[in-house]
Amino acid sequence: MSSPSSNNPSRSTIASAISELLPKDLTISLYHLATTPAKTAPLFTPAPGKKPATTTLESHFIAISHDNILVFAIELLVYTLVATGERIIFVSKADSSGYLPSSAASYVLADSESRVSLVKTVATTAIRTILEGAQAANPHAKVTLSLFARSQTQYLFPNSAANKKKHVLEDRGLIAWWCRVFDPIFQQRSNAGAKAYLLVPGFDRLQTRKLFPPRGLDSESQWVDGHPLVTDPKRDLTVREVIPHFPDDPKARFLDELMQDEEDTGKKKTVARRGKSWGTVPNLESFWEMMSMRQECSLGRCVGFIWVVIEGEPKKAPKLKDTVEPETPVSPQAESPITQMTELAETTQTIEAVLAESQNVPKTETTPTESNPTETTPPTTQEFTKKLTLDTKTSLAPSTDSPILSPKKRFHSDTVSILLSPRKKKLKTLEAELSLKPPLVAAPVVLDEKRYTRTIDSLLNHSDFATVELAKEGSKNWIRGSYAVVKSSNTIIRDGWDWGEVITGTREKAAEEKKATSEPIVLNAGLIRKKEKPAENAPAVNVLGAGMIRKKAKPMEPESEPTPAPVSKEPAVNMLSAGLIRKKPKAEESKPEGEKVEETKAKEK
Template identity: 35%
Template sequence: MASASSLQARLSAALPQGVDVVAYHISTPPTSASALFAPVPGQSEETTHCESHFLAISSPQRDDVKEVIVFAIEILIFTTQSLTTLFVSKADSAGFSSRLNAPRQSPSVVAAITATFIEYLLGPRLSTTRVILSLFARSQNQYLFPGSIENAGKHVLDDCQLIKWWCRVTDRVLRLYSDKTDPPFRSTAHLVVPGCDKAETRAFFPASSRQDLPSDPVWINSYPVELLVADTSRPPRHLVPRLPDDPKSRFLDDLDGDFMDNGGRWRSVKNLDQFWEMMSYRQECSAGRLVGFLWLVFSQGQTSHASLADLDQASYMGNTVAALAQESLPTPGNSPLGEDGDLPVQPQPLSELEMIGELTSPPSSSPLERVHEELRNGSAEESTARASSILAGAATNREPSQELSQQYQETQGELVLDAAQYQTLMNHLLQTDFAGEELAAANTKSWIQKALELSSIPRFGIPIRGRYVVAESGGLEKSALPQVNVLTGIRKKRKAEAVDDGTAALDTTPNPSAPAVNTLAAGLLRKKPRS
């Protein structure tokens, strides 16, 4: 319930005053899942855990007005030893946002809820090595609410509008973490729109990107493969994640079905550039609409992103040093008895810095050299077993199970279901009908009752009252408006106002109600000389 209260406080602070909603947050505990990246032939899949988070927002019941779900979003979180990926699986509105009675000048309620929920799930996980927020923007009539396209209040954005909307919403989260925050972060956004060149893709970037230094851009037109995969020399099928219900995942499956040799290479697509070029010809990306693929990358304590290979190497070395340090400390279990049956004199324990110094001093100046030393001493079987034990201990220490459990507990839903129950509840929602308020209200009630039935809890749903005060200007300060260069107050020249040097007369009297502008002073415009 603590996590629910935290989400409640965040949503309350983000929603405008006068907006009352009920939030339904459902989650599943981390469970084993298929790896996002296909393993190289002959290698096992990377250990991966997945947890699901679903947030539904409804307009509360008032007198004779029934409760109706107005918006919902699903986010899946995949965790491996070196990478945490938050994937926005689905987001959809039901066409009843007007029931929230938001102030006329207030920002988008749906955008505020979306950004807040993403940041709520993202925050506790930013302490891990590398965190990715991934999504694809594809315009569609309905995702979560069958029949909702028939509601007059549902505003479906076209492909370009939807990509820009997601860029603006995620930029709010991105700007929360930078080199100026404590702790500092290197945070970048990477956008790929198959079929669009770099100039066309930049048109989708949020307005804030124009304030970033060209030498250090925050928004980039690229697929950040080196930030997602440790070995980028692998064939392209091993460099692109397979996320649920994702257009590129379906393309990967089709390429695997056409041809794949023993080394995991395709016949038609040889590299990532060809993969993204071919994506532009897929029906999902070429049937008169665009699809945007977006990745937000967060690296804590860095001024520039290190490749995942470098991070993996640093993590491996650090954990191996810790394992070797533990092995080097004498204990009753590994200290042999003396000839008289007495324990030898126990040396004083070393400090952490002294241990590192001992481990990094010659002749063994690195963990790998320590392994080689073990192999050189004793019999081959004993040495091999000893070296394997050291590396296995380091690998065990790198398992994120305890940290993953703590992260989940901080953000678990008000209602916790297992994977099977969660899927049952999602299927129930996808089989409802939200065409019209009467059907939507009936199916909202049906979905809530199904959740209570699966969980066996007496009540479900957290009421939230908005506290955000909306400024008269709609939340946008005049100082934030871009400065423009215009000619103001130009009047037709009159004979009495003709100036001896032939310049046109400009009215430069400032207008106190107009935004600050740069004006051209008199004397800079000259008449064309008569021939």
């Protein structure tokens, strides 16, 4: 794989943010794909009798590679409600391949005491950058981060579960890890009213709090055990209208099943006249209680729903002008459409030009007065308004004297078309403008929805990460295969088929981190126990375990001075208690053989 220079002038926003958080001896490659905003299916179910809210969607796929192998990837979906400007950022997928070496997986920076995870750093930075782009586009709109945490062996890297080095977190560990990913974003905006929520169906408050990021009890920026969804019967917002339909989301599937059951039982005709409750789910508490009984949230497993809600900045009231410029007196017809057309005419051309155009005469021609036919005086405001009203009514009436009065041409007039333009036409224009806008965050590669989907599918369906060799080949094939798609988008950031951005860190590592690899581990002084030196002329003693030591009985008359036992070449004798001592018969080697036999017979008698 080629190794292009890291001095890339067209560094993307996410690449610049990540490079400021990595150590200097770490180099990775970043691959960022994005789509332009496009109209998508409604995120929320509309209330009966109402049209669904117009919704746009843009996607972001961020992947990193190390030593020519893709090691981590995350996909973010940004939904925008066009009417209100509210944005919901949903973390769709995230996965690691397990081929990141331990030296690059975590490190200690010079200004930090704890170890930093590379994967966590990339995930938090990607989410924060997209969020900041959404806030910059509309500071007054609410932004919500949403995530569904469920432990799986693999999401984005096929067959990576076969890699024994891949560390797959269990359910509770994964939920706690994602809370730590979201927590820096929440802490940065907690003073501005941001709130963070965690809900684990089937867990009580104590079990859920154990998964929160560590923080003091007196901290004001605490996580909330619950959810931010709110129903409002007054606005006709029930359970079905406040739950979003994210892809591969269990609560959305449960919602669809409830709606399907309602249709199958013949209740569809009563939906338009429904009350505050909805079938078997009268409120959100009942909904979450039923969610805890579903297969995805039970059978010994747990899943977590995480939200971070950031309210928009309040709009400032317009300042009143201290001085008012003198204006022309307003006529009683100021609120009529004719007055609006008059104001438009004053901004585009002079009053004389408008009057001349309505009379179909040249600009320089004047109208004589009744008192003096030879003199010409400009008309007053009331006379002009009255004259313009009569001329407009005449121009709208059917006649063949003037070309403006033609039925085919009269609606092509600029002033009349603006006056009669419907609201729907403005909405269509707004949707068209949104679809042509660039992504919230400038990405090196911007694709349409079809080419974006094709590029992601090639990674999911045409790669293998079971071994190191297969992972290298799969990473190379995906990068080279997507190069054709990237090249067709005219957004190549440099020459060569490896279109990723090379990122080298800018931070210093801690000094202890460098010494740990060369110096041996030193124990604390309190953990070291010195070996006692043996006394001079002391015999060697076999040290037995505590359970095998038996104290020797003290003699009746203690000796005046203990004397060391003489050193003997004979083997040491084990001292036994009196009850266990059995005297050894004396040796009778000096007696002849015949005497020994006679003594034996005498003993037998």
